[in-house]
Amino acid sequence: MFIHNASAFLSAPLDVKALKEELKRHTDIYFRRVNKFVLLALIGAHRCARDQRIRPETAVYLATEHGNLGDTESVLFQIYRQHCLPMPYNFINTMANTASFYVAQGLNLNGRNLSVSSQNLSFERALELLKADMDLGAVQSALAGSVDEATASESRFQEKSGLAMDLVKQVDRSCWLHLKCEREGALGEVKTIRSFRGKRDGLNWLKANGREFIRPAVLSFGIAVGPEEREAWKKAVRPDGEFDYVRECGSLNATTACGVATFIGRRQAGHLIHVNKNFQDRYVILQVQCC
Template sequence: MRPVYVHASGSYGTRVTEAPADLKAALREQTGHHIRRTNRFIDLALLGGHRCVQDRDLPSSTGIYLATGQGDAASSAEMVRRSHRDGITPMPFEFINVSSNAAGFTLAQSLGLDHVNLMISRRRWSFEMSLQLAMLDLAASQCEMVLLGAVDECAMPLAWHRERLGLAVETAVGEGSHWFLLSREPAHALAEIHPPVFLKDRAALERLLAEHGKSVSHSSTGWNLAQEADGDNDLPGQQLDYLEQAGYYDTNVGAGLDRFLELAAPGDRWLHVEAEYGSGEQAQYAVLEVVRA
């Protein structure tokens, strides 16, 4: 697969220390419409998506690829709790809101899109995995443009949220919705994204770093890799730490890409490396490479 190009980005992201913000007002300001009967996960997706698209006219063959780790965890957990503890059945719109890709649907509807619309998930790497599918479809001309989003919500109470995610009690958590408009067209692009590389072990990562490290101006470790004692050893260039500001959420790599686009000078090259653990507890690595135009 060939690189693709970022033509716009837009985000909402914040650390969460108490009840998360109501997004309806921000959404109304962004879109000019009062969006009713949506849950916060959908609102998050809409807010980031519209901040990315602004008032652009998108081609009808623009696909939506929404990456998430936890999806609509907050609403789903609340509905399970209410149903089993209180005997309250979900309202139709509440159920629809947690039906898989309702966030992507609502974003597509608000943008007038009727093309590819996927929600892809896994704990870490969902952004990288979604990017790979988006690149596949762009390369095959299934889509002229792609809206690629990284969306995760902070569910309350935070103690349960951290427990659900397996995080230590002192871990700073956050939420975010980071969207990037991609195409195969390099003209007027903000940045170039290379196909993500997935590596089987640390030795393969070190080989890649030895080959490409000199050209890298900035690098970042994802959350898992940052937890390892020697996680960021050998990463080349200036360290671009986005984790401290973003807090933990599964798709916070989107915040990292935002930060690079914001800080980088033309020609700067960012490497993002995140670890995952395969069947043998051995770390595998996903490498994202972005060049600022």
């Protein structure tokens, strides 16, 4: 899979009005009654599609960790706190897959359209599905993105992370790649995406294949990979450097797509090896090479 463009939209939390103004910079199409999550998806996808020849049959693979947080929280509040039926608009917009529909509609695409969520590995799972479709010849080009809102609820954030909300930078995020089967004109290539049942299997694979990496090779990690684990991976890879995109983004909700899009956007020579895991200690190793 060859990467022909990459876009990373990261912003301090914005309201719907501000996001609509941002979207106007990228398209003249007016979208009625869309929510924050949909607007983020549209902004990221249109930024990635800019100056690209996007074929009508291009597929859309939208990954999200949390989906539409704002409307989901509103619906739950209406049901369980106000003890009433949710507003129809809020209820309909709890479906995160409407965002991928709007992306296809806005770019006049009629290819495959999937929304994927898999705890802490959503973007990796989307790329795995895309690779399978490309290997089968079912898809020739695709937009693959990762979209999430900043956490809306202070109590929900503190319950999940154990951190005070004012101590952690929150960002709205929409990061996308334009991928094709064709090498010509590509900025980079997804060389490998492999899943492992545990750390040992992943480390053994890296030790066996690390010599094949084109240098310089940099190593990056998902947010769930702790400091002690990182040292073990570094010993296996012996990288030329570490790309800490989570620290650069300044946010705990930065994901793999942020790292890959930023790495490709810098047009650096070499190889990115990204290690991520979920909370069941299932690991995914992603290799991206700049062309």
